[in-house]
Each structure stands twice: as structure tokens, then as C-alpha cells.
Amino acid sequence: MTKHVIIGGGPVATNAIETIRQYGNGEASITLISDEPPHSRMALPYWLSGRVPREHTHTADDAEFARLGVDARIGQRVTAIDTASRTVTLCDESTLEYDNLLIATGAAPLGLPIPGADLSGVQSLWSLEHTASLLEATEGLESPRVTMIGAGFIGFIMLNAMHKRGFDLTVIEREGHVLPRMLDAESSGLVESWLGLKGVTLHTGASVESIAEGEGGGKVVSMSGGGTVEADVVVVATGIAPNTQLASDAGIQIDDGIIVNDRCQTSAEGVYAGGDVAQGPVLGGGDNEIHSIQPTAVDHGRIAGANMAGHDAQYPGSLSLNILDVCGLQNASFGNWGDTSDDAVTISNAADHIFRKFIFSGERISGAVFVGQANDLGMLTDVGMVKGIMQTQTELGAWKGFLKENPFDVRRAYIATGVAASLAGTTLLGQKAEPRGFHFGGEAPRSAVDGSHAQLIAPRAAAMEKAAEVAAAMAAEAAAAEAEATDEGGEAAQ
Secondary structure (H helix, E strand, O other), X not given: OOEEEEEOOOHHHHHHHHHHHHHOOOOOEEEEEEOOOOEOHHHHHHHHOOOOOHHHHEXXXXXXXXXXXXXXXXXXXXEEEEOOOOEEEEOOOOEXXXXXXXXXXXXXXXXXXOOOOOOOOEEXXXXXXXXXXXXXXXXXXXXXXXXXXXXXXXXXXXXXXXXXXXXXXXXXXXXXXXXXXXXXXHHHHHHHHHHHHOOOEEEEOOOEEEEEEOHXXXXXXXXXXXXXXXXXXXXXXXXXXXXXXXXXXXXXXXXOOEEOOOOOEOOXXXXXXXXXXXXXXXXXXXXXXXXXXXXXXXXXXXXXXXXXXXXXXXXXXXXXXXXXXXXXXXXXXXXXXXXXXXXXXXXXXXXXXXXXXXXXXXXXXXXXXXXXXXXXXXXXXXXXXXXHHHHOOOOOOOHHHHHHHOOOOHHHHHHHOOHHHHXXXXXXXXXXXXXXXXXXXXXXXXXXXXXXXXXXXXXXXXXXXXXXXXXXXXXXXXXXXXXXXXXXXXXXXX
């Protein structure tokens, strides 16, 4: 019997388990070792904001593990990996043998090396226990004063949740603008003005020098330049680092993360890695990168699981992407969004908080940035279509020029270049994915379709035929434009 051991309880682990059972013959054993209950970190903001109970963040329970035939060692940790003997040592000094090992240890929040960082009331906001700690610390306060140190993507996910809860928020960022790893200075300026309108106090270009006790159990945060901020709770959100120590101690190749190939295999035979700890292939080629995002973690789990089950599954690479709601202002960036190439188009309307930028490399979109309000459904639809164009690495041809002239009319280029059809025919593992088996409380997912969007969810045959006609017409228009451009180029050469 093949023995699979999985370290970690996030989306890499749960997707790997389900994929092993989907592709395997059912005879293999699976042991899961996780110091936390399996859960989705992306669900923590919903719990923090009061939208769901803690249990809704969980992605498996005892019944689900029994259904999948998993020996779940929850609350335990792996302390060592021996790749020669193919064993792992647990915190209770017991050992487990493996044929295939998946390291999905994720990442951990970075500390803040300043006086007062270890005080009670100063914490990270990354785990289940961190979230519980913040909720406990702010319980009973009408408008808790929370100061967040760091204005990155992960911190702002939680900032949005705290805003929904009515917290009095202050953000301190040492870089010159917020979201420096996601937006450029111009687009982040719209986010900053929006946060001001929402009552969030910002200090950019400021470093925190110390944290001290204040009156009534509060904290006083001292910044470079002499300014101070009083808070009930201080949240440190200065970044994360992959948990690579286990792999490093075992002699497995690491760089910033654990190096994996297109099958999520590490340098050690029979050892796989995925998610925030893995430095894997990038869509379109280039050096391996760490993409600490849920979609990449899910993909890594499925690719690793399929290969562990004996299939040969290759990963085309992950697309760098971040999509974020900042107190009602939607933000998205894809690919090489920070490229300063002149082959780009930018539209900015600061008054209405609208921004979009498309960056091109040859005939493809290589990077994109969006900012717009949550009720702008056109913007949200365009975000999805541009992601599809980039995911399929579509050559735009004449539609590149069209998008440069009409950056708010993505739909035509999306349909005419056949992106939808390409996506519809694409699967990660060569066959249709099975839906997740676990649902909180054993309840099936529920959704209500009303008249306002029923036509989008279940279009009639006539509507589908009409869409096909429109697509064909647009494709013909694109072909004609390309032919015309070719003719004009030929005449100019003469």
C-alpha cells in the first residue's frame, strides 16, 4: 500500500487529499499532520467581520476525514524529515514512513524588531488564534482603536473586515504609498483618498520606532519624525516568510521558498511542495516565484496530488494576481503590473476613483491594474475577462490597438479572440474537476437566482445563438482589420 504523508492543513493539503482519492485506486493511506485545524485563511476576514462563525472557516472535520480515509493528526507538528529513510519525526518523537511526502507548511508573519513589539495587545493577524485574539481584545469596545503597521495586500484584507466591524483604524506604512507590492503610486493614490473618505487615518513614508504602554491598557505607537498614535490593539502586518526550515534541514533545495518543478516535485525523490512555501513555475516562463495566493495553492495541491497518485500531471505555471476589496473600492493587479514599458495604456479618473492600465508585451497583455468601485459591474466583469486573456496567453493581433484606444471595451476583444472558448476547453488535470465534498454542517451549497441575473446564469438557447453570431461577426471584423493593416504596411514599404 502506498503511504502518503501531508504536512499542513491549508488549501494545498485539502485539495491534494481529494485529488489523490479522485485519481488513486483507493488503496493508498493518507496521513495529515497539522498544528491547526484545516481551514481557509481567506475565510478569516469573514469571521473577523462577523459575517460567519469561526466554524465556517474550516475546510474539513472528523466526518470528512473518515469519508476520505485520512488519518488526521491535528494539533501535531513534524520536527524533522529524513529523505534517505523516507520518514518524518513528529513533536511527540514518533515517526511515520512515507512513499510520497507533501510539504504544505505555508508561511508565517514577520516580526517587528522594535521595542514593545512583544507587549500584550501587539499581535499579528494571520491565523485562527490571531483572529480570536483580536476579537477578544476588542470585545465590549464601541469603536476599538486599531493601528495596523504595514499596508500590504494581506493586511488590507483584514483591514477591510475591521472596517465592516466599525473599528477606528489607523495604518502606518514605511513605503511611500499603500499596497506597494500590488499597485503603482498613481493607482494607490486613489486608494489612499478613498480610505480618507472612509475615515481611515494613513501615515505613509513613516517607520515605527517603538510601542509603549498607554493609559487604560492601550498602546502608544511612536513613528519616525516624532508622531505618535494611540491604540487599543496594534496589528503587525509587515509581511510573511515561507516556512522552509523543515525542508532546509532535510537538505531539500530552497531559495526564497522550496524549489519545485512543473509537477510540484522538490529536489528530493518522493517529496512534493506547494502553496506559500513553494517557489514554482510561472505562467509564460521565467524564474520560479512564490505566489502566496489561494488559486496557486489550490492548483499546487491538485497537481501534487495527481502526481502522488501515479499520474503525470504538469503545471503550466501560476499567474501572479491580487484582487482586493478596500472598504468598497475594488483593486486588482495581474502579471507584470509594475512594468514601466511604454507599450501600455493608462486611464485615470481620480475624482471617481477609476483607474486601469494595460501593459503589453508583443501581442499579449503582460500586466494589468484596475481600481474601481464595487458597484461598477462593468469593471468587475472586465477584471475577469482580462485575467482570462492573460491566463490563455492570447495573441491579440489587431485587437491590441483596439484595446489601447478603447480600454473600457474589453468584451469585444475577449469574444473576438476566442478566449472564452479557450478557457472552456482548458482543465488543469485533463478532466473535469470534482466539486469539494466538504460543506459546513453537511449542508449543500445554496444560491438564489432572481430575475435580475437569471439570464446570465441560465441563458436561453436563442441568447446563446445570438452571442455566437456576435462573436462570429467580431471575429470577421478583426480579420478584416488585420488584412487592412497588412495591406497598408505593404503599400508603405513600397
